[in-house]
Amino acid sequence: MAQSVDIGALIRGARSAARLTQAQVGSMCGYSASAISRIEANKLRLGYAQMLCLAEALNIPLERLRAAGGSHSLMVATVSSGCPSDEEDVVRRREMLSGAIAAGTSAIVGTGTASASETRGPELEDTLFRLPSAQPAPLARLTAQTAAARRAFRAARYDDLSRALPRLLATADATAGTTTGKARQQALAVLARAYVLAAELAAKQHSDAAWVAADRALTAARSSGLPVPVGEASRVLAITMRRSGRWSSAVHLLTQEATALDAAEERSTAVRTTLLLTAAYSAATGHDRTTALALLGEAEQTVGGLVQVPGLFTVEASQAQVDVYRIGVLNALGTPDEGVKTAARLNIDLMPTPERRARAWTDTARMWHALGDSQQTFAALRSVEREAPEEVRRPALRALTSDLLYGSGRIQGLREFASRTGAVAA
Known part of the structure; x- marks a missing residue:
C-alpha cells in the first residue's frame, strides 16, 4: 500500500522549492495568501479546479496531488480522487447538469468591468447554472451576436466574452425552444457554438464549468443534426476530458468523430483536421508518442490538400496550425x-x-x-x-x-x- 502523503505539506514543499510566497501562489490561482496558508495547514479543502491550478503553478504532477488529497479533499462536482472511468465521466457531467437545473433559471448578471487579474471561473459557473431570462430573437440577429462573441474570443478579449455570454446563451436557448424545422436546426447550431465558446473560456480559466459547457454544446450540436457543430463541440469536450486526465478517452472521442465526418466535403475535412490535431496533442499528454505522431502526420497530410477554408469556429486548419x-x-x-x-x-x-x-x-x-x-x-x-x-x-x-x-x-x-x-x- 502506498504511504499516505500530507497534501498541505506537498504544496508547501513545492512552493518553498520554487521560492514563491503564499501571496504569489495565491495570485496565480485566484486565492488570498491566507487561503494558501489554510490549504498548507490542511484547513481548507480543495476542489478539482483548484488542484489543477496549484499543480500547474507549482509543477506538481496532478495525479500526485489528487492522490495526496485522498479522502480529505472535497472534489468539485463529484469528481473522484482517483482516475475516473469513462462511465464516471458521464455520470459526473449529468450530475453537474442536474445541479444546473436545480439551481434555478434566473440570475443577476453583473455589469461592472473586473480587472484582468480576477478569476472568472465562478462567474461562468453561475452563468451556466442560472441563465438570465431572455426572449427569442430573429436568427439573423442571434447569428450576428454569436459572430461578435467569436470575434472577442479570437481577439483574446476574454473579459468582453465573459460579459456577452450570459445573454447570448439565454437568447439562443430561448430561440431554439420556440422554433421548428430548419429554423430550429439553425438555432441549435448557434446554441452549440455559444456553448463551445463558453467551454473554451472555462478551459482557459481552469474552471470545472468547462464540463457543463462542453456537454451542453455537444447535446445541442447533435440535436441540430449538423456535422460541423458536432465536430466543434466534440473537440471542446475532448479538451476537457484531457485536462481531467482522461487523455485516452479524449483521443477515442476525437478520432471517432473525425472518422464520422464526410471526407468529400471540404468544410468537414477542415474540421476533421482540427480534431486530429487535438487528438495528437491529447495522446502526447499521455506520453503515447507513436499515436501522437501518427495523428499529427495524418493531419498534416490532410491539410496539404485543403485550400483556404473560412468559418471554422475557434481554430483554423492550416499548415501553421500543424506546426x-x-x-x-x-x-x-x-x-x-x-x-x-x-x-x-x-x-x-x-x-x-x-x-x-x-x-x-x-x-x-x-x-x-x-x-x-x-x-x-x-x-x-x-x-x-x-x-x-x-x-x-x-x-x-x-x-x-x-x-x-x-x-x-x-x-x-x-x-x-x-x-x-x-x-x-x-
Whole structure:
C-alpha cells in the first residue's frame, strides 16, 4: 500500500522549492495568501479546479496531488480522487447538469468591468447554472451576436466574452425552444457554438464549468443534426476530458468523430483536421508518442490538400496550425529539442488571430523553457503579451513567468513583466 502523503505539506514543499510566497501562489490561482496558508495547514479543502491550478503553478504532477488529497479533499462536482472511468465521466457531467437545473433559471448578471487579474471561473459557473431570462430573437440577429462573441474570443478579449455570454446563451436557448424545422436546426447550431465558446473560456480559466459547457454544446450540436457543430463541440469536450486526465478517452472521442465526418466535403475535412490535431496533442499528454505522431502526420497530410477554408469556429486548419501543434506535441512528449526546427520556420506573425498567435508563442515559450534558454523564453512571453494581454495573465502562463523569475540568472525587465502580468505581487 502506498504511504499516505500530507497534501498541505506537498504544496508547501513545492512552493518553498520554487521560492514563491503564499501571496504569489495565491495570485496565480485566484486565492488570498491566507487561503494558501489554510490549504498548507490542511484547513481548507480543495476542489478539482483548484488542484489543477496549484499543480500547474507549482509543477506538481496532478495525479500526485489528487492522490495526496485522498479522502480529505472535497472534489468539485463529484469528481473522484482517483482516475475516473469513462462511465464516471458521464455520470459526473449529468450530475453537474442536474445541479444546473436545480439551481434555478434566473440570475443577476453583473455589469461592472473586473480587472484582468480576477478569476472568472465562478462567474461562468453561475452563468451556466442560472441563465438570465431572455426572449427569442430573429436568427439573423442571434447569428450576428454569436459572430461578435467569436470575434472577442479570437481577439483574446476574454473579459468582453465573459460579459456577452450570459445573454447570448439565454437568447439562443430561448430561440431554439420556440422554433421548428430548419429554423430550429439553425438555432441549435448557434446554441452549440455559444456553448463551445463558453467551454473554451472555462478551459482557459481552469474552471470545472468547462464540463457543463462542453456537454451542453455537444447535446445541442447533435440535436441540430449538423456535422460541423458536432465536430466543434466534440473537440471542446475532448479538451476537457484531457485536462481531467482522461487523455485516452479524449483521443477515442476525437478520432471517432473525425472518422464520422464526410471526407468529400471540404468544410468537414477542415474540421476533421482540427480534431486530429487535438487528438495528437491529447495522446502526447499521455506520453503515447507513436499515436501522437501518427495523428499529427495524418493531419498534416490532410491539410496539404485543403485550400483556404473560412468559418471554422475557434481554430483554423492550416499548415501553421500543424506546426504549432507539432511544437506542443513534442513539448508534451518531453522532446522539445525536436521542435526547434519547426519553430524556426513558423511565421507566427502571419497567423490570423491574436488568440492563435498567443497560443503559438506560448508553446514556443514552453519549448525554450524546457531547453533552459531563459532569454528566448522571456522573449516569447513578451510576444504573448503583445498579442493578447489577457492571455498572458492565465494561471499557466503566470506560473511559467514565476518559474522563470526565480530561475538562475537575471533577465532585464522580467520582474516588471511578472508584476504587470500578475505572476508576482505588485
